Amino acid sequence: MTKPPHSIIDVDRVIHEPARLLLLTVLLLLEEADFTYLLRETGLTKGNLSSHLSKLEAAGYVEIEKTYKGKVPLTLCRITEAGRTAFEQYRRTLDAFVSSLPTEKTVGED
Amino acid sequence: MTKPPHSIIDVDRVIHEPARLLLLTVLLLLEEADFTYLLRETGLTKGNLSSHLSKLEAAGYVEIEKTYKGKVPLTLCRITEAGRTAFEQYRRTLDAFVSSLPTEKTVGED
């Protein structure tokens, strides 16, 4: 197993992508969210939201349920257990990496 | 300005790439390192190290000096002030993001 600074190399790229990182963070807090909500919440375009969700679904990190609200399509998204686990692993890697960094110099004070 | 979870979207992609993140971390600690050292230290292939260094150089985050050690080529790499600044900015964004995450549930305890 690689140690803190180096372990960053093997980080899960599906999660590391900023748009998906944000999506997973939102889903982690909400349990369930629909497409339109995620659209507003993340600021992604519809196209990008769609493809990032597909990617997360393909990885098994979210499940997507297509239903209707009345006559209007409603796409519901939920994080899966695998998604939760992968996210926690990612977070641990990131935490370890950040912790391994030299302490930041205070700006302007010497 | 975007707040913690969302600011991750605008993170500096040059730095966000794991291989470059590791490279910058090494250079931050060492001030100067040669190609062969970075090769061993990061575990990257020569081709990838070369192109990641070029990318960092193009961004103005490292300077690369090609010299000789006796008759053998020696490529020296140093992080620039811009690189240091960009890295600190990146670290702040990452710190804020990590801090904004809900606290991790302890595994196996209910």
Add this chain to the structure above:
DNA sequence: CGCAATTAGTTTGCAACACAAACTAGTTTA
């Protein structure tokens, strides 16, 4: 000497990716 092997890197080829724009399907409004 001559030639294989090593060192130090760069270039090339390619599949995957992120993003925006265009498109589709259906619904509501006028």
Add this chain to the structure above:
DNA sequence: TAAACTAGTTTGTGTTGCAAACTAATTGCG
């Protein structure tokens, strides 16, 4: 019934990250 809106997918394109191939010079070694 046509225009406009909603909800989402597909397509097109430039960029990327990686590995493999290549270059150029130096160093064994018989």
